[in-house]
Amino acid sequence: MQSSTATASFESPPIDAVGVEERVARLCSRSIKKDAKLRALHLTLSMIDLTTLEGADSEGKVRQLCAKALQLHAALPDLPHVAAVCVYPALVGVARRALEGSGINVASVATSFPAGQAPIEIKLLEVQKAVEAGADEVDMVISRGRFLAGDFTYTADEIASVKEACGEAHLKVILETGELGTLDAVRRASDLAMRSGADFIKTSTGKIKPAATMPVVLVMLEAIRDHYLRTGEKIGMKPAGGISTAKDAIRHLVMVRETLGQDWLDPDLYRFGASSLANDVLRQIVKQRSGIYQSFDDFSM
């Protein structure tokens, strides 16, 4: 728990909210067409964490999702596969077996997702169980209550101990920006997470609106950039929740390219947490190749 002293000694820069909005609006006006659009769509597919996080999830549902991850669209065999399948800890084993040897990672939410209101011992045990069951990546939630109360040391320690419990598994830290209130808080939470051992920072659980809005993502990307310039360490980014169209996804890619550069246009450093995005991207790819507008009826769930 040395991190507590380290985190106490930094200040996050203040965020100019109006400036962020303007920057986002300018980046959103870019027009990506034809070949560049097709490449962006393929890249988007390879960055998707195909996600199901419902109380009603069953083994069958997860197996079906894994089947979709393995073959996104039967008519297009040359597509890249998605980056990962993201499930609850209890279903990690099912996903692991279904995806064995495919190169697709299994991600698991943990630490009492989505609220994070559980004793730390239970959170750590959950992480440990998820990793034992075969999770390659762990998505944790921070304790927003403690963070908002100003208890940054607790938050930093919590992230550091979850990182320790992860072992080899990659750690994504969910800030749940919809509950943080201000962009300043988002920036502070991002800096805190990166300094405490996060491999990825992630916007949201997907259970709260607003989720991955463009301004929030830009602030987090800038935090990642500053962290990289300071330490040389490349932290990944995962917007999640509310990104359901190919158009939105391409806007995100433009923002990443302009903020962090080409290196981050890679599934190892950028992910989309989404459930319905993949089908819209597929629809656009088929449209782009055939010239004919497509129906959702033609794509599997």
Next chain:
Amino acid sequence: MSERRSAAAADRLPVLKTHKVYVGGKFPRSESGRFDRALTPDGTPIANICRCSRKDVRDAVTAARAAQAGWAARTAYNRGQILYRIAEMLEGRSGQFEALLAAGGTAPDETAAEVQAATDRLLHYAGWTDKFQQVFSSVNPVATSHFNFSILEPMGVVGVLAPESPLLGLVSSIAPAIAGGNTTVVLVTGSQPLPATTFGEVLNSSDVPGGVVNMLTGRRDEMLAPLAAHRDVDALLLCSPDPDVARSAEIEAVHNLKRVAVRPHEDWTDIQSPYEITDLQEVKTTWHPIGS
């Protein structure tokens, strides 16, 4: 005094209304930003109209698809009420429609009859909404121990190439489609689009849910092919006397095996019957096992 007033009127610049399109219950401009002048037969500009693109077609189909399930789930009786309401609103604005028809070249002594015929046509289909099912459904005699029956279901999203007849033809093509629970994407005639865009304003104030009727103006040769090929459109109603237009659309329609109905009429005075509804319905037959 009156002299001064008329002098002022002569100096005044006329305000040309931009007739916006009707999509998803809203009145957007074309996403392309393009527009055309609507002209009287002698070439005087009387309004601006949007020249829609294939992307407007795409957006209209999205709106129609979103509205379809809800519209089909309304009771047939309620759809009849709403069609009747459109007729009421049209009647209330008959003067405006007569003026638009006259400006478009309809003989002045025929405009009133045309608006009345369009209003009556809406009443006709308002009456049929909760009756065609009884007439055209059937319980079928079968040789096995099954209860076998056929009912009609709406096709879904119907693409309509509207007739040249600017009001009566337009109403006669849309009303039977929506009476049966379909939603529509209508490519309005290019020669006289103003009655159609104004009819959009009537629909918007008639309890018609947004997206049930979507009307696009512009050059139909650039919009018909993407509409006919669109895989989320379930049927086409092609109201054109030109066999080449219908044929080219039918070729595009094979991608998802759309139902295609062709209406080559130029005079729409007598084109009303429940078969106009059933042509845009799919028959569903159910075999229900029963004890012997």
